[in-house]
Amino acid sequence: MRSVILASMRTYARRYVAALVAVLIATGFIVAINVLSAAAREGANETVGKQYRGADVAATDANGPRQYAQLRKRALADPDVTAAAVNWRGWTEATLSRGAQMVSLGSVATDRSLRWQATRSGRLPTGGGEIAMSSSWARRHHVGLNDSLTLDIGARSRTFTVSGIVDDQDGPLRSVLYLPERAFPGLGDVGEPVDEVFAVSGDPAAVASRLDHATSGVSVSTAEAYERTLRLQATNGIDIFQKLILVFAAISLFVGALVIANTFTILLAQRARDLALLRCVGAVRAQVARSVVVEGLMIGAVGAAAGVVVGYLVALGGKAAIAHWSPSTPMGGTSLTPGSLLLPVLLGIVVTVAASYVPARRAGAQSPLAALQPQDAVKVRTRAGALRLVMAVGFLLVGAAGLLVGLQSVLVAGLVGGMFSFVGVLLLTPVLVPAAIRLAGPLARRAGVPGRLAHGNSLRNPRRTAATSTALLIGVTLITAVVVGSASISNKVNTSLDDNHPVDLIAAPSKGALPHGVGAKLAAVDGVSQAIELPGIDARVGGQEMAVLGVDKAARALVRGNVLRDLGPDDVVVSGGTGNVAPGDTTTVKAGRTIHELTVRYAAGLGDAAIVSRSTLDAMGTATTPRAAWVRATDGADAGAVTADVASIAKSSDLDLTGGLPERADILKLLAIVLAVTVGFLAIAVLIALIGVSNTLSLSVLERVRENSLLRALGLERSGLRAMLAIEALLMAGVSAVLGIGLGSLYAWFGVKTLADGIFESAPDLTVPWVQVGVIFLVAAASGLVACVLPARQAARIAPAAGLVAD
């Protein structure tokens, strides 16, 4: 039997390519992730070691700097302790040419032996007015050696001189700016101590146990033990990230398994007569089935081995890319450990073998008589059909249960439910796809005889049609789920941003009128699309003194979202935290001598003033002055730059600046990154699915050489045959695209509801981006068409007589 397996693998090598590539990509993906995250873990571990290089004993959990100072005094009295330093950490605002920016502060140990920063140029700061900065930050903000830098310290600004530039060094103590350790106590609440480290001449453990709890609440341990916990913290994030990406790897593997099962089904259909002949000359069922499983095993082994190589190369590339784009991210060596190797290889093999198992069983059940009869004579409509249906329903039920449980924000249940229900749907494809194609019949029949033939062909063998459609269905479903899901989430994010930050930036004085000309200055800022001064008046709203602003049409147009859209003449909008009025209440607004009874509404992000419509404000009197300026940024403008420019104008006019622009920009940017990463990783699964499409389509055309030749013999022209195959491909691709878009939207809904729970107050609605969905449909249809071009040409070239006798 071995000779048969080897010979058939050699002969049909080309047809195994799709299965092989599917295994390769899926395992390669896992290997790359494992290698890269191992490298990142190693890198993170190394940085911890570097930053605590000189420390032998470490103390944590002190209640403020005073306790560390006490401990230091006590420790330095110990003859074995040679040096001590407190590591500080802080945040403050630095004034830069582009505006203010929050920066992190770290400390440089007074004692040289406990310093870990490496200077690139200059020297580490020692004196009061000196500061060091990390090289990448210095480069980005064009700050050089001996330049001065202003920081917000407490209520006032202090200027420092840059004494040194240090290497970027990731790790728990990483900061952008470094001040001398002894400068920190004088900075007020800007900084706080992280821990205290000691250099020791004797046995660190003995010193640690002597110092432990010498000061109440402060735990002292050896630096070695402390670093262990720091490493765990440092790598925890990487572990989570790795698991998250492995979810995508699982999806790829799942799609790969389907493609493999498909490939085998079609391969074995083509080899039905080979297998039947084997049965004739004495192969028992188990032997035939085993031979197929062995083929799967070999493909799995070869694919997984190749996947390891490719994955490792990708990891090397990834590491180089990280080193280039993000040089401060510490990466260790990319080495293959048995763990990172064995698991993906085993997984690849197991998945391939498992995927080949069902087709193998079917192949074993091949009747030996099939070898003696013309093709297609044996029609199998057996228990298998019913069994498949029962299994499909089972999978669907379990999957639906999983999805529903997932809605209670149990991500794993939702994921497993999604996979199970999808398998259920795929099992149903022999029923679903032909039914859908039947519906599309009138369309196909318009294309004349080839159209009618194509329609009939795609209905005649449901399993073949289903097998061909499956790969495309998988791809379209995945992409649609992501596109629709991401559109829903970003729509939700946008609406919730609009609700919370309806105005990009608001500049207003703490009291009184706006200085003259602020609106014009703001409107002139690059990246500002609109700036409006709002008239207002001092008033008492519900017994509280505040400014009341009037919004006209132009001001409403500037506001994002719907918060002010149906503001009536009898409404007053206040921010949620104002006074003791509740939404819907009627409150009294006294301005000058006028008294208005207005209905209270809440809105966030509109500043401290109450807001009424312009006509209501006008009715309150004529003594209005401009009280606030509202700014809307151009879509896509650099939020940081706009905010900085507006901030400098506000500062010079002594105005308070509020608004959601910086936050909006940050969130949208983060969202875009998350989406890009998701689509990127899913693209791998989709790529596998597309390989499956072209594979199954071309195989199903090859499978029918004989009947195509018969059609040609009966007078179908070459172009007619090509048209028939093209229409067939279009029918199948179109139907799978429609089904996939429907399914994908459904999964998107479940996914969004499952993921959004806990992130948003109310679950997002489903937003279908029709243009993108249309593109998906067209691409799916086109990929079906492209996949059939070559095999159709080939089928049309075969002379009718040659095809009729061909086996």
Added chain:
Amino acid sequence: MTVLDPPTTIPAIAARATGLTKTYGSGEAKVHALAGVDLTIETARFTAIMGPSGSGKSTLMHCLAGLDQATSGQVQVGDLMLSSLSDNELTRFRRRHVGFVFQAFNLLPMLTAKQNILLPLDLAGLDPDWAWFDELIEVLGLGERLGHRPSQLSGGQQQRVAIARALMSRPAIVFADEPTGNLDSRSSAEVLGFLRRSVRELGQTTVMVTHEPSAAAYADRVVLIADGRVATQIDNPTQDSILDALRRIGG
């Protein structure tokens, strides 16, 4: 080489069919492919089964060879009752006791001629009898062709490889289903000659299904099947006696 004595007065029985029926479909669409066949196949003789299209001759062969199970009746090959066997037992029976030569698609396209010949033994996990292999190759003139794949062989050569494979395991019976159906007349004569030689010189019991009187004339006995029944049997047939018999049954 085993050369048997000329046929003795009472030849041994290689296979026997008793009251064999085979029906397809049910109700209105019920078709009797075999409607009660009684037949004995004698050892070391060349039996041809003939009949018009749809007469049931192929079905009869499939039942005799254990490729298909009869609806009712008995098939006995050697001392085995085939109707009592499971699928796996039937497969092992075919592997051990039956050799096949089909009209077409006899050989696995990805295996060489030699691998094809040894396939049944390979499947059974048995070591080939190399002396017997050499003898078969010699007799069938395949020495030059062992390393070729089926696509590199002519139709006649392919059928010779199929005969070698059928004989390789020294089966109780070789079944040949229209072995010359796809061949030109010269190759046909060659293949039929080999089949007859294997009966005469190697004592191989052989059953051939054919609808060509010229092919049937190579056999020791012709069994004529019509409408699922044995119509008549002719010993030591000639082409003329076969044609006469066919005319009588209206084929």
